[in-house]
Amino acid sequence: MIKLREVSLTYDIGTIFQSTALKNVSLEIRDKEIVSIVGRIGSGKSTLIQLFNGLIPPDSGKVIVDGIDVNAKNTNLKIIRRKVGLVFQYPEEQFFAESVFDEVSFGPKNMGVSGDELVQCVHSALSDVGLNPEIVSNLSPFNLSGGEKRRVAIASIIAMNPDTIVLDEPTSGLDYLNKKMLISYLKRENAKGKTLVFVTHNMEEVLEIADRVIAMKNGEKIFDGPTEDFFFAGNFVELAGLDAPFLVKAQRLMRKRYANFPFCRTVDEFLKLLKEKYS
Ligand SMILES: Nc1ncnc2c1ncn2[C@@H]1O[C@H](COP(=O)(O)OP(=O)(O)OP(=O)(O)O)[C@@H](O)[C@H]1O
Ligand SMILES: [Mg+2]
Numbered sequence: 289m290i291k292l293r294e295v296s297l298t299y300d301i302g303t304i305f306q307s308t309a310l311k312n313v314s315l316e317i318r319d320k321e322i323v324s325i326v327g328r329i330g331s332g333k334s335t336l337i338q339l340f341n342g343l344i345p346p347d348s349g350k351v352i353v354d355g356i357d358v359n360a361k362n363t364n365l366k367i368i369r370r371k372v373g374l375v376f377q378y379p380e381e382q383f384f385a386e387s388v389f390d391e392v393s394f395g396p397k398n399m400g401v402s403g404d405e406l407v408q409c410v411h412s413a414l415s416d417v418g419l420n421p422e423i424v425s426n427l428s429p430f431n432l433s434g435g436e437k438r439r440v441a442i443a444s445i446i447a448m449n450p451d452t453i454v455l456d457e458p459t460s461g462l463d464y465l466n467k468k469m470l471i472s473y474l475k476r477e478n479a480k481g482k483t484l485v486f487v488t489h490n491m492e493e494v495l496e497i498a499d500r501v502i503a504m505k506n507g508e509k510i511f512d513g514p515t516e517d518f519f520f521a522g523n524f525v526e527l528a529g530l531d532a533p534f535l536v537k538a539q540r541l542m543r544k545r546y547a548n549f550p551f552c553r554t555v556d557e558f559l560k561l562l563k564e565k566y567s
Pocket of ligand 2: 333
């Protein structure tokens with residue numbers, strides 16, 4: 289469980305670049321949830337999630353992970369990062385090793401895994417994200433395609449087996465098939481018991497997999513609730529400065545006509561319903 293209590297953060301205080309990224313944000317991420325963080329560019333999403341594992345400390349307020357105050361003096365951040373794994377918005381920002389194997393093995397190695405167990409752990413993390421360990425292990429992570437880089441970045445986090453995986457725009461820049469694969473991988477991890485938090489600009493993804501949505505605007509949290517409410521209980525999507533996807537607009541129309549029209553997460557679900565019950 290991750291808790292933020294009245295957290296605020298301003299970058300470059302006292303300079304002409306001063307910019308307040310987070311204003312008094314409180315929230316909770318409960319175990320085994322899938323939470324999506326949405327908002328326009330610059331609304332504070334990436335800053336927010338970097339607080340979750342102590343990568344940056346807030347100016348005020350508290351970040352608590354499983355009861356541990358992340359920014360307390362005596363907190364061992366290694367322990368926090370084993371609990372909360374963060375995949376960066378730009379995977380290159382987290383790469384440092386010369387080979388994919390070294391990149392993915394770094395975390396588990398630091399946790400004391402070695403020998404055959406380490407190889408097994410790296411191979412299974414790479415296979416989990418759809419990469420062939422035999423083919424990619426010796427390549428430089430910097431020379432991979434965008435989709436492969438993102439997958440290596442995710443593999444390097446899952447190799448540490450954190451309870452919570454936090455991903456910053458995991459599907460941006462991926463083609464349709466890669467997106468689909470990643471989404472189904474994330475769903476699978478959640479079904480195995482992992483908590484997932486992901487930042488995205490893609491409202492279809494939110495609709496498809498999120499249990500809960502947190503919407504940010506100008507550093508403030510303006511919505512926090514079930515996905516269905518985000519899309520249908522008002523105009524929260526629009527308030528956040530975002531555009532509702534076609535599937536939401538179509539369901540809103542159907543709900544005007546049929547008050548009990550069920551909540552559909554995918555186009556296929558929606559079409560099936562239209563065909564079987566509303567034609
Ligand atoms: N390292 C930094 N130094 C100074 N200002 C920063 C830094 N990182 C972010 N900011 C500023 O803080 C605000 C919030 O940025 P943040 O990156 O958290 O937004 P975001 O919602 O993730 O945006 P995007 O959708 O573009 O990724 C912006 O005004 C941004 O310019
Ligand atoms: Mg961002």
